[in-house]
Amino acid sequence: MDFTSTLLLWYGAHARQLPWRGTGNPYHVWLSEVILQQTRVAQGTAYYFRFLEHFPSIRTLAEAPLDEVMKCWQGLGYYTRARNLHKAAQKVVAEYGGELPNRFEELKKLPGLGSYAAGAVASFAFNEAVPALDGNGYRVLARVFGIFEIPTTTKGAHLFRQHCFALMDKERPADFNQALIDFGALQCVPGTPDCTVCPLTSSCYASKHHKQLELPLKATPIALRVRYFHYLILLDGDYTYIELRRAKDIWHSLYQFPLVESTKPLTGQELAAKSDFKELVAEGAKILTEVPETVQKLTHQELHLRFFILEGRPADMSLSRFERIPLASLPSYQVPICIAKFLTSEWAARFFLTTTTQQ
Ligand code: SF4
Structure with missing residues (x-):
């Protein structure tokens, strides 16, 4: 046949x-x-x-x-x-x-x-x-x-x-x-x-x-890009700040918290000393907690994600990038899955999303 x-x-x-x-x-x-x-x-x-x-x-x-x-x-x-x-x-x-x-x-x-x-x-x-x-x-x-x-x-x-x-x-x-x-x-x-x-x-x-493992031929794999994302959740009374990702990159058109990206993982102290952080966050901000790192793997990228919860506001020069929104409305925004997961975590519940404000 x-x-x-x-x-x-x-x-x-x-x-x-x-x-x-x-x-x-x-x-x-x-x-x-x-x-x-x-x-x-x-x-x-x-x-x-x-x-x-x-x-x-x-x-x-x-x-x-x-x-x-x-x-x-x-x-x-x-x-x-x-x-x-x-x-x-x-x-x-x-x-x-x-x-x-x-x-x-x-x-x-x-x-x-x-x-x-x-x-x-x-x-x-x-x-x-x-x-x-x-x-x-x-x-x-x-x-x-x-x-x-x-x-x-x-x-x-x-x-x-x-x-x-x-x-x-x-x-x-x-x-x-x-x-x-x-x-x-x-x-x-x-x-x-x-x-x-x-x-x-x-x-x-x-x-x-005996060529099962050789076929089909594969293209040379693209090198894995390792990135370190430090998300800043700025608590400003009952409000926080988010921005829309517009760059030609992953998660285009999704919302995120203010982000500092670096080539290595940063502690809260190292983060606060960085110029990127100072450009984003107004002086006097206080880091309340650093959430342990999680890793998300995409096809060609490995993302190391850290969330920092702070009391503070964006620096004036960065204000226009961000939307000031009520904390309680966070779950209604379209965000990458790592942020969506974080919003349902214990950390979010403990610091800024009470059970009554979660969806
Ligand atoms: S078609 Fe696939 S499963 Fe079937 S004999 Fe060939 S290699 Fe084996």
Whole structure:
């Protein structure tokens, strides 16, 4: 039996039951694909339902304020996905009457839809015969056919797409693409797969040549950037100060406390002696407590986070950057997940958010 028939037969017996499969609703398919781009299915499913509850149609998503969309996305990370989702929904309403276009080439013009997501929506929702290759698909094809190209390069991506298209059952593009994804997720897993129970083992290049760990080829990893964030929670009576992150960096469009970033961890004393601190905080501020460091890992960054709770106000020169807000309103702002977690911690409860002020 050839590759395609074997794969589809396997899929018939092992397909994952996912809530957005078989709905035929292009919006649902699109939403699930955006959420799952860098998120595990188990975590993504809860967000999928939460989004549908808040924004049941493309039009409601397009008409919602960005703040609301970001709030709904909070905790999922990679916030550019949420901004693009919102922008794309507005474009769909403005240019396509609120209906997603049904062709791959048109879908690719929407913000945030690359080849994979556009292919997934085109094939899953509209049955167009186009590849939808994610990491799972690349892994399966590279191993079975011995493809020694890096899938993330332009040349590699083109080659894998050509290969995928040639193999595709053009009558069943949705099943074929989903089968490839599920096969990679369940059978031909990263690391060492169990080739003894695989229906493709007799024809698989990697299995024959023991190349499972080598394929697919990977791009040279980007060096990890280690950063030290010192957040200053300025208590000014019942008020505090926050700012919107605007720089082209992580957490764009989310709120944060005044921040001092450095190349090494700082104690309260070291922090208070720094010029950055003096530019941010008015003289006479008193550090009430230093919260022990926590570490957050992102794909290419490692963040060492320290929160300092102070009595004080921003220095005059930095005042315009900050919004003075009631402490009790803090939980209603869209903040990075590390700050959201901190706001529900014992430290916050003890120093400035009483149980009655928390959401
Ligand atoms: S034989 Fe092994 S490496 Fe080849 S497709 Fe099956 S699980 Fe993957």
